[in-house]
Amino acid sequence: MELALPAWFEIGSFVVLILILAFDLLIVYKRPHIPSPKESTLWVSFYVGLALIFALLMLLVGDAEHAGQFLAGWLTEYSLSIDNLFVFVIIMGRFAVPRKYQQEVLMVGIILALIFRGVFILLGASLIASFSWIFYIFGAFLLWTAFNQAFTDHEDEGQKDSWFIRFARRHLRVSTQYEGNKLRTTVAGRRMFTPLIIVFLALGTTDLLFALDSIPAIFGITRSPFIVFTANVFALMGLRQLYFLLGHLLDKLVYLKYGIAFILAFIGVKLVFHAMHENELPFINGGEHIEWAPDISTWTSLAVIVAAMVVATIASLVKLRLSGTTVAEAIHGDDDDSEPDDDARPADPATADGAEARPTQEDPRT
Template structure:
């Protein structure tokens, strides 16, 4: 079903309005995001994401609604991997808690732009190169197997080629200058650690997009659904970071669950010529895998005693 131009304009305008609300109203002043604030922000963005799924259901029918929900769930689940990486980046550059939201805000804008580019490229490839679907499928299966074996993305900002290139173009200060990314020092522009952290965040998001975009294309080839599922999942990423950053180690089996999801959607792409698996079966399998891995993780965390020197709550 063709999507009218006004629907694209409405989604983009709504996204920009949410970003403006976040930047100019909710976080006009730099401050540390509390657990309570992160919780209501997470609930707010989740309600928007799921509410848009309901709108898709009413507007375009259950099939499209199910495709959106499956894509949204995949992107939301894979985003949890980003949270651990963001925490490592902030630790490496010694970014105080009150400035982390600023970095993530601009990181989200860059992430949306990169996802739009990757989605457009993926759609063109799928429309014009018949065998590319098998390349996407093989890549997802490979990534899933690699993840299941415990090989996660490594974060080495000092080895990041983009960070190295930035240091050649502009000096990077070792000291923060409040919430500023760039400052004038002795008549020349100097980047602060905040900008270096932002570049590292954007670089890692490109790496994650290589997994998540093909994964949603395994569910649907509808570009509008792929784009909106990505956007509404990414918008809630900052709130999710502040809500879960300190609890990621408790999700011991989540990586295994995400690996199984990638293998499942990769295998679906190999079976494209055999027949299309009903979207509700795909959604049920993905939800069951993620739900089981989260439940098993929480059960494992309850049964595992805290490290020596710490007391449980």
């Protein structure tokens, strides 16, 4: 069903969201720091509350169907964004990004995610408008993605270099040490990139892969580009603070990936059923629409998504408790609050293939 909201509401929503994102970016730029648990909790609560208020506004301006589609889309994208965040944690640890500057790095990762998802939203909307049978492809893709989600280890995504990162390492001259939040530095009179460029490229390729999963998933819930885009924006808001709030707890939620896989598989099946209603298949049912395929409602989808995430989270926390680890211990992990936040902390030596090392005492190769 095509949804149409008042133009003033859509335009006003875009303006407000842009202002909020700009304000968040300004805070990171002006005051780079490690957010406290209290600060992170307040910001995450603020963004979640903002999403719920937006759903209420959609209920008042539109109807229950608009609000339900937004909530289902937002929760789906939020779960996928948390999955994305887990890979971010691995990348940060692998490249030894100083915690003081992780806020800025995360913000870049979130902005890249918004850009990639925006591009795929436009492409997805265009494909759906031109080829209704594309839902078969979306559905099959999500079922394949769900299988990979359940039976592959996400740590490989952060620990192994993509061909693009390997190409960048071979062709970019990269130093071995961070220089604050600078991308360029001078070593022995030669201009070089800092390891931050490799981190940004790793985050960008990760964002691209997750955008390929997330956009077909939400188009299985709504065909409104406005709802798709706003759900993605709200899902990405607060991820920076959630990163510091959850810390090492993310890799302890062992059943979370199965909950996300179930959601993706459910939406994949829903897309196939929807395609059966929309398209005539020449070799099935005499070339007519498939009437027996169930039409899964928005509220049924919302209930399934919420149930999958709640069950996966509770099961993970129960297993964590049985292992003798408290949630607080899992969040802090092996972090040492006294760890120095030295800008010159060496990066992963693997990021500096072919680069000249700065001759300082902190360089492990001197």
